[in-house]
Amino acid sequence: MEISKGPQAFPRPEYLRRVAAVKAEMTRRGVDALVVNNSRNVTYLTGCTARTGITPQAVVVSMGNEEPTFIMRGLDAPAAIHQSFLDRGRVIGYPEHFIGNPEKDGFDPVIEFLHELGVANRSLGLELGDLSAQTAEKFKRRMPKAKIVDCSKAVAWIRTIKSDLEIEVMREAAAIADAGIMRAAEVIRPGVREADAMAEILATLARGANGKPGTDLANAFFCSSPRTGTCHIRWSEDIIREGSQINIELGGVRHGYVAAIMRTFSVGIASDRLRRVHEAEVAGLESALNVVRPGATCSDVANAFYRTIEKHGVKKHTRCGYAIGVDWTEPTASLQDGDMTELKPNMTFHLMLGNWIEEDFGYALSETFRVTGSGAEALTLSPRKLFELT
Amino acid sequence: MEISKGPQAFPRPEYLRRVAAVKAEMTRRGVDALVVNNSRNVTYLTGCTARTGITPQAVVVSMGNEEPTFIMRGLDAPAAIHQSFLDRGRVIGYPEHFIGNPEKDGFDPVIEFLHELGVANRSLGLELGDLSAQTAEKFKRRMPKAKIVDCSKAVAWIRTIKSDLEIEVMREAAAIADAGIMRAAEVIRPGVREADAMAEILATLARGANGKPGTDLANAFFCSSPRTGTCHIRWSEDIIREGSQINIELGGVRHGYVAAIMRTFSVGIASDRLRRVHEAEVAGLESALNVVRPGATCSDVANAFYRTIEKHGVKKHTRCGYAIGVDWTEPTASLQDGDMTELKPNMTFHLMLGNWIEEDFGYALSETFRVTGSGAEALTLSPRKLFELT
Numbered sequence A, B: 001m002e003i004s005k006g007p008q009a010f011p012r013p014e015y016l017r018r019v020a021a022v023k024a025e026m027t028r029r030g031v032d033a034l035v036v037n038n039s040r041n042v043t044y045l046t047g048c049t050a051r052t053g054i055t056p057q058a059v060v061v062s063m064g065n066e067e068p069t070f071i072m073r074g075l076d077a078p079a080a081i082h083q084s085f086l087d088r089g090r091v092i093g094y095p096e097h098f099i100g101n102p103e104k105d106g107f108d109p110v111i112e113f114l115h116e117l118g119v120a121n122r123s124l125g126l127e128l129g130d131l132s133a134q135t136a137e138k139f140k141r142r143m144p145k146a147k148i149v150d151c152s153k154a155v156a157w158i159r160t161i162k163s164d165l166e167i168e169v170m171r172e173a174a175a176i177a178d179a180g181i182m183r184a185a186e187v188i189r190p191g192v193r194e195a196d197a198m199a200e201i202l203a204t205l206a207r208g209a210n211g212k213p214g215t216d217l218a219n220a221f222f223c224s225s226p227r228t229g230t231c232h233i234r235w236s237e238d239i240i241r242e243g244s245q246i247n248i249e250l251g252g253v254r255h256g257y258v259a260a261i262m263r264t265f266s267v268g269i270a271s272d273r274l275r276r277v278h279e280a281e282v283a284g285l286e287s288a289l290n291v292v293r294p295g296a297t298c299s300d301v302a303n304a305f306y307r308t309i310e311k312h313g314v315k316k317h318t319r320c321g322y323a324i325g326v327d328w329t330e331p332t333a334s335l336q337d338g339d340m341t342e343l344k345p346n347m348t349f350h351l352m353l354g355n356w357i358e359e360d361f362g363y364a365l366s367e368t369f370r371v372t373g374s375g376a377e378a379l380t381l382s383p384r385k386l387f388e389l390t
Helices: A011-028 A039-046 A074-083 A107-117 A133-142 A154-159 A165-189 A194-207 A274-293 A296-312 B013-028 B039-046 B074-083 B107-117 B133-142 B153-161 B164-187 B193-209 B272-291 B298-311
Strands: A032-035 A058-062 A067-072 A092-093 A123-126 A147-150 A220-224 A244-256 A257-267 A321-325 A328-334 A350-352 A355-358 A362-363 A366-371 A375-380 A385-388 B033-036 B060-064 B071-074 B091-094 B123-126 B147-150 B220-224 B245-254 B257-267 B321-325 B328-334 B346-354 B355-358 B362-364 B366-371 B376-378 B388-389
Touching: A011 A039, A011 A058, A011 A350, A032 A039, A032 B245, A039 A154, A067 A074, A067 A107, A074 A092, A074 B388, A092 A107, A107 A133, A123 A133, A123 B074, A133 B133, A147 A355, A165 A194, A165 A244, A165 A257, A165 A366, A165 A385, A194 A220, A194 A244, A194 B193, A220 A350, A220 B366, A257 A274, A257 A321, A257 A350, A274 A296, A274 A350, A274 A355, A274 A362, A274 A366, A274 A375, A328 A350, A350 B388, B013 B039, B013 B060, B013 B153, B033 B039, B033 B107, B039 B060, B039 B153, B060 B107, B071 B074, B071 B107, B107 B133, B123 B133, B133 B147, B153 B328, B164 B193, B164 B245, B164 B257, B164 B366, B193 B220, B193 B245, B257 B272, B257 B321, B257 B346, B272 B298, B272 B346, B272 B355, B272 B362, B272 B366, B272 B376, B328 B346
Parallel strands: A032 A123, A067 A092, A123 A147, A257 A385, B033 B123, B071 B091, B123 B147, B257 B388
Antiparallel strands: A032 A058, A058 A067, A220 A244, A244 A257, A257 A366, A321 A328, A321 A350, A350 A366, A355 A362, A366 A375, B033 B060, B060 B071, B220 B245, B245 B257, B257 B366, B321 B328, B321 B346, B346 B366, B355 B362, B366 B376
16 A cells, blocks of 8 residues: 655745755756755655665756656655655655666656656756765766756755754754763763663663754764774663763754754873863853854854954864754855854854864864844753762 | 874784775786875775865875875874874874865865876876765866776775784774674564664664774664665654564664675564565575575576575565674675676675565565685674564
8 A cells, every 4th residue: 555644844835945045046046957966965855765775866856846856766665755745656666676686776757757858958956965976977978968967066065054843853963962961971980881871872862851852863972082083983782981071963853953062071081181171161152052043154153163262271172063964964054264254043053162282182172053133042951060970 | 292003903914905006906907106086095095094074185105205294184184193003203293274264175185186196297096986076077177187086996996805813803893893783683573663763773883792882883774664665764753663664774884894784673473474584584694695605696696585485485675784894885796687796705795685575565685794714704693584573
């Protein structure tokens, strides 16, 4: 029997608004059809959060059709029908002989669809920053008369400004991230294996907050002494020791949207050095949020942070964050010196102030915030403290 | 201070064996230097399992150097020094100005390194199936005299045959996967939210088994009625109901290696239809494992399964599995009709018999197995039963 439509994260007009924004950008670029294969953009334009694993999928946006067409491996089509806002006729599963086939893959039926759509001689947008070189070659070979326009990041830039509905979902995700941090403060204790502490934290991120479950798990990192100068280690096989420091980065997830947060934990009394860095960073965080307003730039925000911590005798050599939304990092606005992107209401950022000062010493602090009409609103609300677990 | 070397998943000779195999393949292909950017291959050749997020990284294997060189964003270098087998001089962090830079990215310092290595006029292997089209263009533009050879899947094919040490790690991962399934059988109950059941299952996968913690979480899917005809939905916001069916796919992880398993759960007595499919599939699984031996082909294994279930009146339209190892699926040997890859000892597969029969009805069963000197050894050991939770 046919699968039913599942509950939708957003109402249909929200998706049509997004598709209309993409079409306006296509018009600006003179593109007749756009092939979207970046998985975050696929979620944004369809509502589908199911994963296809390693098999190709693409959303085709064309000027003549109100809804996009979503093409994927046949066995993934029922999930797309169930989760997406699309009419079932707009979900096309390709047959299994494109899997494990050295001659063909799932982009061949995508190209066949484009031929049928009548755009083979027209202007075709591709995400060349996301498509593999092999696949881009295939498009050129099988559509030799198409004018290929690189539309990498075109949809990602549209994603930077969220609707109020998206902000509400990110607020739910932020509450889950906060719950993860507060659970960490409960379970990090001397003698506990890191894996067992993380088990509790990850379970909390799945259970969610305020009656809203996490809908997925995002990356989570547990970097303990002597690994506090690293940022992307999941966790180790060590047992938590008295005197250890632990830097945690995690995210809550709702319907594909992530809100991220970082906090630092000291098992026992923190060292003076760690405390000084913490005080500098909290002051820097407040300075950065204080300059956020529509019209300020990403560079302004980063430099407010850098100036403040330098007054405290602390330096940070990495950027201060990035746009965030579907599946964590957006590859667009960057909170760093020289990024002149102007802030606009309902842009959302991960103000990521992790500071890896030496190979074996670092500190973690961050908030996910949105730009309001006049300033910044932190979505993550955990105490901005150095968690001393004594 | 410098970060210390962490405990290594494998001894140095194991990594040098892998690098030597890659060099032999490079010689066969006439390649002077190979740029490996596929994250699974990076883990395979270095031991590093830390994630870099969205920033470029590459391992460069060249004939003149015993160890590869690992190039990544500077802030990720301490984790690579800590986790990998490489001498610290072989870990190169590039500066932060390559991040969030519209003109350059982390592949620019990789290209600079190749120029310094003296291979700019020579034969250069790239993984064009993993590199984006934009990045491949950059290599061509900045190394116009290099002869670029597509080495996509070259390392992946080397990965197909595991060492005994790798098998031991996969056995540990399989025990964790089994623990996840047995935990699912305990927590799936009417009235429980799916997210709460998954929280327990995911926590079990982190805690691990036999004193060996999970070192990461792999994908996990909880597809419940009416979603049993789908395969890649994480979980839903529903509450588990009496009479529901739930198909679970999950993996245990040790040091980057995954062992995967699928089982089907019925909340209450299973329907006759589900029971008939289950009996056919278990018989098919046994038939498939019975034909596994060195010299048999992937196609033989798949067809043994298809023939047996068809005798039971059941058909499956998708392939029967794939090579598995670092980070789940390997894009090489495929258990499907027509794949003439010959089985060899210590190849490992996910015999994936998930069968999505209608849009709203499917069934899940799988094992991770290795090819032995004379047959098959299942690494996952959960009972091959339809779990009826009454």
